[in-house]
Amino acid sequence: MSGELAQFLLSGLTVGSIYALVALGFAIIYNASHVINFAQGEFVMIGGMATVSLLGAGLPLALAAALAVALAALIGLALARFAVQPARGASVVTLIIITIGAAILLRGLAALVWDKRIHALPAFSGDAPIAVAGATLAPQSLWVIGVTALIVCALWAFFNRTLNGKAILAVSHNRLAAQLMGISVRRVLLVSFALSAALGALAGILVAPITFTSWDVGVMLGLKGFAAAILGGMGSGPGAVLGGLVLGLLESLGAGYLSSAYKDAIAFIVMLAVLMLMPGGLLGARAAERV
C-alpha cells in the first residue's frame, strides 16, 4: 500500500468517525419521533465552542469537555420540551422549519455569547505524529477513532441491555403499541434529544483540535452527518456508523485523487444518488416512503 493511499484512508476514517457520531444523533431522534433534527450540527458547534471557552476560564480539559457535553444535552432537552413537543403531530414542513429555526437561533446565540473567531483546542495528548504504513497519524486521530468505537459499543449496550434504550427502540417500531405497554412517549422524546445532543457535542470536542471550531461549523458538519445518515439508511444505527465511515473515506479519497475543490460537494452528490437509486440506504428499511 502506498503511503499516499494510507494517508487518505487514515484521514478518511478520522473524519468518517465524526460523521458517524453526528449521523447517529440524527438516527436516534428520527427513530424516537420521526423528526429530522436540523439543529444536530449546532450541538457539534456547542461542544467545541463551550469546551474552548471553559478551557479558557482555567478548567482542566476533561472537566471542560464533560460540562460542554452536559450543556449540549440540556439544550437538547429544552429543544425537545419547548419546541418539538408543542408541535407534535404537525406536518413535515412545520417540524423541519422549527428545527432549522432552532439551528439559526443557536448559531446566533453562539456568535453573541462567544465570538465569531476561529478557535483551536489543544490536542488531547500531544502532536508528535505516529508513523503507520508509510503515512503519518496524529495522536488526535486515534482519540477520535477510539472514542467513536467506544461510544458505538456503549450505544449498542444502551439499546439492547437497558430499559430506557429498549423503550426508545419500542417506540421507533410501533408508537401506539409502546404507549399501550406503558412506555412514556414524551420521556422517550426527551431522552433521545438529550442523547443526540450529547453525541453531537462529543463529536465537536473530538474534532476541534483537528479542524478547529467556530460559531458556524455546525452547518456543514450537520449537513454531512445528515448525508451520512441517509447513505446508511435513515433510522438505522449500524447504518449511521457505516454511512459515516464510508462517506469520510469517499470524501478523503475523492479530494485526494479527483478534485479537492469539490471535496464538500461529494457528500451531497452521494446523498442525491442514494435517494434516487436506493432511498433505503445501505442498511435501511427496504420500504422507504416512495410513491
Added chain:
Amino acid sequence: MRGLLALAAVVLLAPLALANNYHYEIAILVGLNAIVCVGLNLLIGYAGQVSLGHAGFFGIGAYGSAILAARYGWPPLASLAAATAAAALLAWVVGRPILRLRGHYLAMATLGLGIIISIVITTEDRYTGGPDGMSVPPLALAGFALSGERAWYWLVGALLVATVWLSLNLIDSPVGRALRALHGSEVAAEVAGIDSARHKLLAFVLSAAIAGLAGALTAHYAGFITPGKATFLHSIELVVMVVFGGMASTFGAVVGAAVLTALPQLLTVFKEYEMVVFGGVMMLTMIFMPTGLVPTLAMLARRRR
C-alpha cells in the same frame, strides 16, 4: 379577483409612501422575493411538496443570465430568457426521479441539489468570480438600458401582479384542483385519475422557472451578484417567507415575503441580533400559528363576525 385588484392598488399607491431611492430599493427587493414565494407556494402550499433548494434555481437564473450577458455578450433579454429556461430544464430533469420521493426524503433531495449548485457556483470562479461575486450588465432593450429605482419598481410591480394573477388562475383551473387533491391524499388523487407524478413535476418546474426569472432580474437590477443568494440559508429564507405568510395562500406568500424582506432592513440597528430574532420568529410562528400569518388572521376575522 378582489384580492388581485387590492394587490394592484397597493402596487400603484405604494410610491406615495416611498420617500427616497432606499425605500424604492426595499420595495423592489420585496417584489422580487414575493415573485419567488408565489411560485414556491404553488409547490409547497398547494402541491404539498417541500423544497429546501430553491435558492439553487434562483442562483442558476442569476448567474446564468449574468454569465451569458457579461462574458459572452448576449443581449440581456435573451440571457434572461435562457437562464430562466435553464432553471426550468434542470428542475425538469432532476424533478422526475426526486419527486417520486415523499416528505422528508424529498426535502433532503432538494437540499442536496441546492447545496451542490451553490458549491459549483462558488468553485467555478473562472465564470462566476467565485466567492467575490461578479458584476452584471444592466437590463437593456434596443439600446435603452433600464436604470433607476423607479423604472425597476414599475417593472417588478407589474411582474408581481402578473405572477399572482397566473398563480390564482392556475389554482382555480383543473390543474390547481389536481394539485390540491394531491396535497390531501396522493392515493385518493391517483384513484380519481390524477397523474400525480406529472402534476407534481409541473408545480416543481414552474416554481423553479419563476425562481430563476426572479434570480436573473435580481442580478441585473443589483448590477452585482455574490454566491450568498444561492446558499442553503437563502433556500431556508424563501421557505420561511412562504410558511410565515401562510401556506396555500397566494397573498400569504406575498405578505410573508414583504414582512421578512423589509423587517431586517428596518432593524439594522439590531444587526447583531438578526439571527437570533430570525430563528426565534421561525420557531414561534411554527409552534403557535402553523398555518401562517394570513390564514390565521383570516380565521380570527371570521370568528369575530
